[in-house]
Amino acid sequence: MKPYPILRLKPGKDTLLSKRHPWVFSGALAEAPAGPLVRLADASGNVLAVGTASATNPLAVRIFRFEDAPLDAAFFRERLQAAIGLRATLGLDGPEAGCRWVFGEGDLLPGLVVDRYANALVLQVGTAGLEALREAWWPELQSLAKERGITVFVERSQSGRKEEGLEVVNRLLKGSLGGPVAIREGAATLSVDLLKGQKTGFFLDQREHRLALGRVSRDCRVLNAFGYTGGFSIHAGLGGAAEVATLDISAPALDQAERDWARNGLEPARHTRLQGDAFELMRELEPEGWDRVVVDPPAFAKQRKDVDKAFKAYKDVFRLGARATARGGMLWCFSCSQHMDRARFQEAVWTALLEAGREAQVLAHLGQPADHPYALDHPEGFYLKGLWLRVL
Template sequence: MSKVILKKKIAQRIANGHPWIFSNEIDKTEGAFDAGGIADVYFHDGKFAGRGYVNPQSQITVRLLTRKKEEINDQFFHRRISEAWEYRKKIGYTENCRLIFGEADEMPALIIDKFNDYFVIQTMALGIDVWKPAIIKALEDIFSPKGIYERNDVPVRELEGLKQQKGFLSAPFDTSIVITENGLKFHVDIENGQKTGYFLDQRDNRRQIQHIVKGADVLGAFTYTGTFEIHAAHYGARSVYGIDISENAVAQANKNAQLNGLEHVCKFEAVNAFDALKTWAREGRQYDVVMLDPPAFTKSRETIQKAITGYKEINLRGMKLIKNGGFLVTSSCTNLVQPELFLQIIDMAAKDARKKIKQVTFRAQASDHPIVWGMENTNYLKFLVVEVTNK
């Protein structure tokens, strides 16, 4: 077993449980140091820190899998996946859920989403990619799935020296499936949809709009496949208009509306939301509820200011479109924008829009995406509903 010895002065987060060890935190290594292999990590005083996989090519040189001196083998991954499944069942997530949420489930850089009897996997680091056969075998043993698909078409893999790829990890199957969420049905495009094909993390938050949309005229921007908007129609909205820049997403959204018999309430069109919000505010359009669910505006700390500016701008424009006493439903999935900062951005947008806001609810992602204190990357989704009134 190769060894990694940490420097005397390291970030306290490692001792506190964070699994990432950066190259500049390593004092020395002993033994073979093979990319993708397993190494034992020790603090500078000789105390055991944990065992994990290594990749000298990556800025995150070691990702710890365990704090125990236990063997990392096929049974290890079978046990971890079984434990994660038992946890989801205990908290009420079974039919569709994020089965493995990377670091939060002590399997760094691994994502597994469960859609009915189909599973989608992302292995975003070399050290976990090596164990893909063991992970597939564990899923087959525990679930007897109808299909497993790989969505490793993510640029972050290239930082690990891995190529982007996607495809079947089981016998081929129809990758266009239908799932049920909150009593509604949605098409999921496992092969070509964003991320793993569907955003399970907003499932609980979609229920939070049920009272504010009754009898309302609703505008949804950055709708993707229309899940929030279709929930709004289901909960009694008078009219729902959703916009997204993607023609494919809009086509899927209209299909989802038809699937639920709500096409007479919902209308989706391919429109640039940034331009439209600005133009419509100038034209004096007004809605009872405006919902904003934009993509992440940054993936790096270097461009964090750009993300702050972007979030402030779209929320300011959204507020200007809301009738006095109406509601703004807004989200951010950028983990670099932590909750306190997000609330500050919304406050700044309200001041610039000359609006008063009253918080209705502020939430994170669904509980099948567990938040581990001390791991900022696990606390990534912010979901906020505010009442908006004129000053």
């Protein structure tokens, strides 16, 4: 295979690579990348790493190997096998499972996300470099998937595509879909719409927290705000909740929540759908009326410049959640914004409780599960923050 062109760093910038961080920004480069695949070199031309590149994205280079070696089929097969093997070791993979097979930089495959939903895989391809390398990694992924009973392949490549000069993709690659795919999560059966659902169809990163809610919901009134298709709600219902309300702005999502509620053998009378803007509807809730409250809003800070505005939005909705939580009840607050760090997130929760006139005990600091690992060299991979509180 012909070597990729050399892309030089500015003098003194090669020290960045000694930290093994997989990202290089355009300001560290002596010139703009000429193509999607590069061999990254110091100012003297000594090759230090190999990766994908973009002339239009400020995040100019994503490093795959800290050595001068090709990104070929053997390389991808080894990385993919390691990622899938980890999920098997964790007990998360299986024919009815919903789990993340590949999490980009966390699995040393920058820009690639692969989620398994039972017999289906959903891919997200975020860079022009990965597109250029598709003939190297795609057959290997298909082969490994087929060995594990996968028959359906979907691509939902959206995040970051435009910054790489690529079109957004939402397509069935192989196999057939007759509707949503069903996965098992603990005692729950959950439906996932692979072509129309959020992200890759579902929020797999909340699995452990949904299971935890189910364990502490018996005889409780449970509010699931920003509830999407009701994953938290169904676990609460299966855990013996007396009443569950799912609040979301999307009618199709709430329709699916109601179908899954019935599919899991739960009494329709125990579930209430609340459709509309969460900020508006939560203001109308009975103060201290709910024993368990989950507030899991979307990413209000999609860019670093949005953090201050997002802080206010998180604070406001967490305040409404605290206001709705009964004395001695439990409140879960989450942020999936990468740019909202842990300290700033906790400040938003603390400020919200102060404004609500409530005190709270921290039962646990929460984050993403083990199938969403992040590299110590890449702290940006830690994105999901949560606090599990007992409200006094």
